[in-house]
Amino acid sequence: MDVRTPSRPLAPPRRPRPSAATGVVVTVLVAAHVLAWQGTEFSPAALVEGWRGMADFLGQALPPDLSWSRVLSPGIRAALVTLAIGLLGTTLSVPFALGLALLAARTTTPDRWAYQAGRSILSFLRAVPDVVFALVFVTAVGLGPFAGVLALIFHNTGVMGKLWAEAMEEIDLGPRDALRTNGASGLQVALHAVLPAVVPQFVGLLLYRFDVNVRSSLVLGLVGAGGIGFLVNQSIKLFRFDEMVTHLMVVMALVVAVDQLSAFVRRRIGA
Amino acid sequence: MTPTGEVRHVEPPAAPSMDGAGVALAVRGLRKSFAGRTVLDGLDLRLRSGEFLALLGANGCGKSTALRCVVGLETPDGGMIHIHGREAGAARDAESARLRRRTAMVFQQVHLVRRRSVLDNVCAGALGRLPLRHSLTPLLFPRELREEAMACLDRVGLAARAAEPAGRLSGGQQQRVAIARALCQRASIVLADEPVSALDPVAADQVVGLLAELAREQRLAVAAVLHQPSLARRHADRVVGLLDGRVAVDAPAGALTEADLAALYAADRRPAEQEHR
Numbered sequence: 001m002d003v004r005t006p007s008r009p010l011a012p013p014r015r016p017r018p019s020a021a022t023g024v025v026v027t028v029l030v031a032a033h034v035l036a037w038q039g040t041e042f043s044p045a046a047l048v049e050g051w052r053g054m055a056d057f058l059g060q061a062l063p064p065d066l067s068w069s070r071v072l073s074p075g076i077r078a079a080l081v082t083l084a085i086g087l088l089g090t091t092l093s094v095p096f097a098l099g100l101a102l103l104a105a106r107t108t109t110p111d112r113w114a115y116q117a118g119r120s121i122l123s124f125l126r127a128v129p130d131v132v133f134a135l136v137f138v139t140a141v142g143l144g145p146f147a148g149v150l151a152l153i154f155h156n157t158g159v160m161g162k163l164w165a166e167a168m169e170e171i172d173l174g175p176r177d178a179l180r181t182n183g184a185s186g187l188q189v190a191l192h193a194v195l196p197a198v199v200p201q202f203v204g205l206l207l208y209r210f211d212v213n214v215r216s217s218l219v220l221g222l223v224g225a226g227g228i229g230f231l232v233n234q235s236i237k238l239f240r241f242d243e244m245v246t247h248l249m250v251v252m253a254l255v256v257a258v259d260q261l262s263a264f265v266r267r268r269i270g271a
Numbered sequence: 272m273t274p275t276g277e278v279r280h281v282e283p284p285a286a287p288s289m290d291g292a293g294v295a296l297a298v299r300g301l302r303k304s305f306a307g308r309t310v311l312d313g314l315d316l317r318l319r320s321g322e323f324l325a326l327l328g329a330n331g332c333g334k335s336t337a338l339r340c341v342v343g344l345e346t347p348d349g350g351m352i353h354i355h356g357r358e359a360g361a362a363r364d365a366e367s368a369r370l371r372r373r374t375a376m377v378f379q380q381v382h383l384v385r386r387r388s389v390l391d392n393v394c395a396g397a398l399g400r401l402p403l404r405h406s407l408t409p410l411l412f413p414r415e416l417r418e419e420a421m422a423c424l425d426r427v428g429l430a431a432r433a434a435e436p437a438g439r440l441s442g443g444q445q446q447r448v449a450i451a452r453a454l455c456q457r458a459s460i461v462l463a464d465e466p467v468s469a470l471d472p473v474a475a476d477q478v479v480g481l482l483a484e485l486a487r488e489q490r491l492a493v494a495a496v497l498h499q500p501s502l503a504r505r506h507a508d509r510v511v512g513l514l515d516g517r518v519a520v521d522a523p524a525g526a527l528t529e530a531d532l533a534a535l536y537a538a539d540r541r542p543a544e545q546e547h548r
Contacts, residue, residue, distance in 0.1 A: 172380075178378060178452075181342040181374070182372065183368055183400070185398075185403070191406070192406070193384055193395075196387050
C-alpha cells in the first residue's frame with residue numbers, strides 16, 4: 001500500500017498546551033528582572049545625561065600616550081609579569097587540583113565522606129574570589145606579583161579541581177570496572193583507567209583556565225598584586241587616561257595572543 | 272527443559288566426579304534481585320579447569336549478572352561462590368580479593384583504554400600483583416612483565432600490533448587484546464560476558480575459537496555468555512541454559528536439542544500476565 005494515501009487518515013497527536021508551571025516560571029522570571037532593574041538603579045536616562053563626562057574622559061584619553069621609554073616599554077614588561085603570574089598560578093595549582101579532583105569524583109572515590117570532604121574544600125576555594133585571596137596574601141607577603149601567584153593557586157585549585165572532577169565523572173566506567181575485576185587498587189584504577197581517558201579534557205580545561213587566569217591576574221594588579229593591572233590603577237589615580245589607554249591596548253594584545261594560543265592547542269588535541 | 276519444568280540434565284558419557292578435583296568455580300544457590308525484580312533465583316553452576324562452558328538464555332535471564340557476581344562487580348543477595356574450593360565472600364577482605372584475582376572478565380564492550388598502547392593494556396592485567404612503585408605509570412612496568420605481556424599477545428596472534436593505540440584495532444582484535452589481558456592477569460578462570468555480540472561472524476568465530484583453545488591448552492576454566500547457539504555447538508564442551516535465573520538445561524554441547532533452545536528463548540514471548548506472576 002502507498003503510505004501517502006492511507007485508507008483511513010491518521011490524526012497526528014495534538015501538541016500539549018503550555019502547562020500552568022510554564023506560566024509560573026515566566027511570571028517569576030519577569031518579576032525577578034523588574035526587581036533587579038530597581039535594585040541596581042538601572043537608568044538609561046542617567047547614562048544619556050552623563051555624556052559630557054564621557055566626552056571629557058575620551059578627550060583626555062585620546063590620543064593614547066605611546067612614548068616608548070615612559071609608557072609602552074614599562075607596560076610591556078608589566079604585561080609579561082601578568083603573563084607570568086597567570087602561568088605560575090595555573091601550573092602550580094595542578095597538583096592540588098588533581099589530588100582534590102580525584103577525591104571529589106565518584107568515579108575514583110567510592111567513600112562518601114572522603115568524596116564530600118573533597119567537594120567541600122573545592123567549593124570553599126571556588127567561593128572565595130581570587131581578588132579576596134590576593135588582598136589576604138598582600139597583607140602576608142607584601143605588595144607585588146608573588147601575592148598574585150598565591151591568590152591564583154588557591155582560587156584556580158578550586159575551579160580546576162571541580163572541572164576535572166566533573167570530567168572524570170562523565171567517562172565510560174567500563175575500563176574502570178575491567179581493572180577492578182583484576183584486583184587493581186583504587187589508585188591503580190585511577191592511574192590506568194580513569195586518568196588516561198580524560199587527558200584531552202584535562203589539557204583543554206587547563207588551557208582554558210590559563211586563559212582566564214591571565215585575565216584575572218590583571219584584576220589582581222588593581223589590588224596591588226603586581227603586573228600591568230598595577231600600572232592601569234596608577235594611571236587612573238594620576239588622571240593619566242592617555243597612559244591608561246596605552247596599557248589597555250597592551251592588555252588587549254596579551255589577552256588576544258593567549259586566547260589564540262589556547263584555542264590553537266585545544267583544536268590540535270581535539271579537546 | 273521437560274514439560275514438567277525440571278532441569279534437563281544430560282551427563283556426559285565419562286564425566287569426572289562432580290565433587291572431585293578440577294572444579295575451578297562452584298556457584299551454589301546464587302540469588303540477586305534489582306529493585307524487586309528477581310534476576311538470579313538460586314543459580315547453581317560448576318565449571319571445571321580445562322572446560323569451555325557456553326551460557327545461553329534469553330535477554331534478562333541472569334547470565335551476565337551471574338558472571339558479574341563471581342568477579343565481584345555485583346554483590347549477590349544470597350548463595351555461595353567457591354573459587355578453587357575456597358569461598359569468595361562478599362566482603363572485600365584480602366583473602367577474597369586474592370581469590371577473585373584468579374578470575375578474569377572479558378566484556379562485550381571490550382573496555383580497553385583506547386588511548387594507551389595494546390601492550391600497556393595487556394600489562395594492566397597484572398596490576399593486582401604489582402606494587403604501586405612499579406605501577407604509577409606504564410613507564411614503570413618491569414621488563415619481565417612487558418615480556419610476559421608480549422607472550423600473551425603472541426598467544427592471541429597480535430604481538431605485531433603491540434605498540435599501537437588499542438583504539439585503532441578492529442573490534443575482534445580488541446576483544447583478543449582483552450583476552451590477552453586476562454592471560455597476563457594469570458587468571459585460571461575466564462568469564463566472558465557476550466564477548467562476540469558486537470562482532471561480525473568471522474571475528475566472532477575466531478574469538479570464541481580462541482577461548483576454546485585456551486581452555487584446552489592452558490587448562491583454563493572458561494565460561495562465555497553467547498547469543499549464537501551455533502557457536503556454542505561448534506566450540507563449547509558443555510552448554511548451560513538459563514531461564515528466569517535458574518539452570519534449565521545442562522548438557523554436552525553435542526546433546527543440545529532444538530527443543531532445548533525453543534524452551535530457553537520462548538521466555539521473551541510469554542504473555543505479560545505470566546511474567547508478573
